[in-house]
Amino acid sequence: MAAFDFYPDYEVVRNLDRCIVCRVCERQCANGVHSCLEEKNVMLADDSQCVDCQRCVLLCPTRALKIVKSDNTYKQNDNWGKKAINELIIQASTGSVLLSSMGNPETYPIYFDKLVINASQVTNPSIDPLREPMETRVYLGAKPAAVERDDRGRIKNNLPPQLKLSMPMMFSAMSYGSISYNAHESLARAAAELGIYYNTGEGGLHEDFYRYGANTIVQVASGRFGVHKDYLNAGSAIEIKMGQGAKPGIGGHLPGRKIVADVSRTRMTPEGADAISPAPHHDIYSIEDLSQLVYSLKEATEYKKPVIVKIAAVHNVAAIASGIARSGADIISIDGFRGGTGAAPTRIRDNVGIPIELALASVDSRLRNEGIRDRVSVVVSGGIRSSADVVKAIALGADCVYLGTAALLALGCHLCRACQAGKCNWGIATQELELVKRLNPDIGYKRLINLMRAWKHEIEEMMGGMGINSIESLKGNRLMLRGVGLNEKELEVLGVKHAGQ
Amino acid sequence: MKRVYVNEKWCLGCHLCEYYCAFTQTDKTDMAYALRGRKIFPMISVEDSGAVHFAVNCRHCAEPLCVKGCITGALSIQDGVVRLDQERCIGCFTCILSCPYGAISPAEDGHAVQKCELCLSTNEGVPQCVKNCPNAAIVFEDRG
Structure with a gap:
């Protein structure tokens, strides 16, 4: 066989006129790409180790570095592309299942980009959010179907527990273990300051973060890692994770090297041993079983906290959501196939599940048609990239969105999609102390707050343009959307008209 | 300060x-x-x-040993900052020896010392x- 499997996909380009051999690139690369040939005072690079995380590029003080996509090419073939060939070569060499991270990067249609938002002209006034009140507050939870009165005619408080958010956005579930302590601290502090929520993911809650409980959603997943009575009561809501958009139908696998002392204590699993979340919950084989877990968790928390059920967006998502709404859950969370992950089999990530836009529209329609939309709030995730996506999701029927990838980008992630290696140069998806310290939460939480405030302003601007002054009036208001370049069936599923209609 | x-x-x-x-x-x-x-x-x-x-x-100590040891008065305290007048420094390096933090070093030409003056x-x-x-x-x- 050949000396190398294939030529590296990315090349490190160093401008020798600008390189001052400060060796910052060498010190900052956990993959060992850069090295210094001291006798010649010149820097070298091993392209084959580069994951294109951009750490060296952005820390180089003289901007002497860039990473470019290699122009080395196989003979042109529109069927066997470079990616397909290289992945096959890796498998022929290793015999392994391919692993990937973050969301599905393939060229499926992005429906958010084919939906456009309405604005007021002449016949109805737009609103200037800088001068007039604009309500972005959202309450998540089951809403009572009717006003109830006691025998003296006084209104009875029959409102089930709610989550109160200052804006329709939350940080999605990312476990301590898959991301670092400092990443979790940044998310927790930002959520507390913004008046929103972050989600522990399935790895339990580090004892240091119990004080952010009022802004925490605690997750219960198939591995039940870190779940105990205090944990359930520490957060403001409990999320049962049935599935994840990046890997519907399969469980999780946190490698032993990421289970360091603190992670092991938090997860209640042995240090250094792989933590495996089974594909199904072994006690849930039906909606009735799910209902039992929902009510067990409600019992454990004295019916004071809403219960969320999170599922991946799959083919019959509407029917599943209908079942969940009837199971006693207060909130349904749906994760689309663009959703991120710390590690998933590549074939699953890139081929299983459906787009969140279609899943959301069909779930909202189904719940409305069945007259049970008020019984649950709907939170969507998996592909929200901007405030415009948030507005479109809400107009399609969501109550709120979860942001995972967007939040990590604010913390420094550059989507190199190598989380599974555990050597994140930005200090996010790693447990190596040398790397974890690269994310200073004092900086991280402020960047998250900046991002959320910026998006909130933009949401208000778009709502104002539509002449809408409250998120509640935008919710499920699909007349505010039009499709561009979509076929009849797509428009039918999305429940929107084509632009010009 | x-x-x-x-x-x-x-x-x-x-x-x-x-x-x-x-x-x-x-x-x-x-x-x-x-x-x-x-x-x-x-x-x-x-x-x-x-x-x-x-x-x-440089820690800009309240009672800096470098200033005490300076034989030419090149080092002085001004508004709490330990300043250096390189024109007056003769490069005896007494300050380098006396600084407990190792914060003073020879300048590039080797004839005088250099130290942090907080980018004033x-x-x-x-x-x-x-x-x-x-x-x-x-x-x-x-x-x-």
Whole structure:
């Protein structure tokens, strides 16, 4: 066989006129790409180790570095592309299942980009959010179907527990273990300051973060890692994770090297041993079983906290959501196939599940048609990239969105999609102390707050343009959307008209 | 008085502070042009030992041994900052020997010493090591 499997996909380009051999690139690369040939005072690079995380590029003080996509090419073939060939070569060499991270990067249609938002002209006034009140507050939870009165005619408080958010956005579930302590601290502090929520993911809650409980959603997943009575009561809501958009139908696998002392204590699993979340919950084989877990968790928390059920967006998502709404859950969370992950089999990530836009529209329609939309709030995730996506999701029927990838980008992630290696140069998806310290939460939480405030302003601007002054009036208001370049069936599923209609 | 402090917990050992310090001492506007092919003589230096890193520069002590030991009066305290008049320094290096932090070093020409003066000669208002630290490990604070 050949000396190398294939030529590296990315090349490190160093401008020798600008390189001052400060060796910052060498010190900052956990993959060992850069090295210094001291006798010649010149820097070298091993392209084959580069994951294109951009750490060296952005820390180089003289901007002497860039990473470019290699122009080395196989003979042109529109069927066997470079990616397909290289992945096959890796498998022929290793015999392994391919692993990937973050969301599905393939060229499926992005429906958010084919939906456009309405604005007021002449016949109805737009609103200037800088001068007039604009309500972005959202309450998540089951809403009572009717006003109830006691025998003296006084209104009875029959409102089930709610989550109160200052804006329709939350940080999605990312476990301590898959991301670092400092990443979790940044998310927790930002959520507390913004008046929103972050989600522990399935790895339990580090004892240091119990004080952010009022802004925490605690997750219960198939591995039940870190779940105990205090944990359930520490957060403001409990999320049962049935599935994840990046890997519907399969469980999780946190490698032993990421289970360091603190992670092991938090997860209640042995240090250094792989933590495996089974594909199904072994006690849930039906909606009735799910209902039992929902009510067990409600019992454990004295019916004071809403219960969320999170599922991946799959083919019959509407029917599943209908079942969940009837199971006693207060909130349904749906994760689309663009959703991120710390590690998933590549074939699953890139081929299983459906787009969140279609899943959301069909779930909202189904719940409305069945007259049970008020019984649950709907939170969507998996592909929200901007405030415009948030507005479109809400107009399609969501109550709120979860942001995972967007939040990590604010913390420094550059989507190199190598989380599974555990050597994140930005200090996010790693447990190596040398790397974890690269994310200073004092900086991280402020960047998250900046991002959320910026998006909130933009949401208000778009709502104002539509002449809408409250998120509640935008919710499920699909007349505010039009499709561009979509076929009849797509428009039918999305429940929107084509632009010009 | 505001001084430069290093939060060891967040220091990555990237050594960028050293290069920005050396760049500030030049009259060039481009770091590559200023420092390429040159050995640098920064007034801040990063100590590395395994996973531990921290940057060290002048502490601007209330009772500085360097000023006490200076035989020519080149070192003095002005508004709490230990300043150096390189014209008066004869390069006896008594200050280098007496500084318990190792924060004074020989200047590039070897005839005088050099030390951190908190970038007072620049108009930035904040020392360059602080401004350019990628992880906010180096801070400019009044801690009393």
